[in-house]
Amino acid sequence: MTSSTIHRVTTLDLAVRPIAWPFAEERRAEIAAHFAEKQRERPKIWNGRILLGRDAVFTDGHLAGTYFETDFASFLAWRDWGFPDPAVFNGFGMGALRASDGAFLMGEMAHHTVNGGRIYFPSGTPDLDDVRDGVLDIPGSVVREIEEETGLIPADYAAEAEWHCVVTGQAIAMMQILNLDMPGEAARTRIEANLADQAEPELSAIHLVRGMDDLTPTMPRFVTAFIAQQFASR
Template identity: 70%
Template sequence: MTPPVIHRVTTLDMSFRPRPWPFAEVRRTEIDAHFAIKQRETPNIWNGRILLARDPVFAGDRFSAGYFEADFASFLAWRDWGFPDRGVFNGFGMGALRCRDGAFVMGEMGRHTSNAGRIYFPSGTPDLDDISDSAVDIPGSVVREVEEETGLTPADYRAGAHWDCVVSGAAIAMIRILNVDLTGEELRARIEANLARQRQPELVAIHLVRGPDDLTAAMPRFVAAFIEAHVGRSA
């Protein structure tokens, strides 16, 4: 498998261009059957509308792509079947929470989610709520996901000026460092307290990552590549 590649940019130019997805149309019956199985395994997942992308272009300090609407069942099948449509990618934002002692904070997804057991930064596949004036607002998506998963708002962190766009197979993770003026242990305790107040939190555990030795197999390749690139760096 090709190693992840990181492009550092300052501008995300994400447009929304409605278009059909032939994969989802041609394999509809198989997709629905696959999703029915997944729902029996994980009853809380639902077939909402999400955004996937095509035509990624990195030019200078700009990353551009065009998003289209799809249903979650089709996305899940596409993912689970090895990404059969190579012209499509999953482009999502991530908030890399970095504490004043250098620790990065990640969450472990709960058993009721479609990514159970995976460990990574707050993130989510963009959806229709992220569309504004025919553009996809990835920075806004990151703000929302960070608050939903951890309880932190923009008042709690300082966002970096750059995005590290990590290209890993059919995924492009647009990662922005969010600097928090707490130690790793302090931030972990704060997030855990927030999770304890939720009826069914997305996260079941909070992990601190200070370097490559803290990486595990539960962390996606794009997260590992990001950590390895940023150990010892300043924002």
């Protein structure tokens, strides 16, 4: 199992620059064939533009890095083929929803999504909508993903200032705890009602995590590492 390292930071400095990615350019035909196969399995996925990172540096409560634009097909091939370019990382924001009774809320991805069946906090691979004045706005990305996936808006939660950056292999999950002023079951009921109103929701179910016994193999390592740390500190 891939181990995880957790860095706690208060500032994110993530510049977006035009960088050519040799992997995507040199293996274009293979990447296209791989994506076509994935689309046959899940016809709803599309080859949009996304952002990946490189040169991540953690120093004194600070994370710096550089992001570049590429297509989703190249990202998917890079991920599925075991990260052949180790200089690149997938860095994304996650809103760790925590209810007033201490339960964390996670969503199960719907089957039509590329990560169907996986369970984790609301999140998404950064894209061009998350760029502000040449900088990747991870806090804004978290707000957007939370609203899109759950219907919750910033007035519904209090965001903590600290980021828990969980580094697992080539992934950096930048997690921000969002404290809800309602217990877990009430929060789940509210989110499920929102999902029922959506024509094609990204989430198929909401799971409450109250302790280590609630973790499952369908949760990524960066999620279980974060949860383990949180419950160990209580």
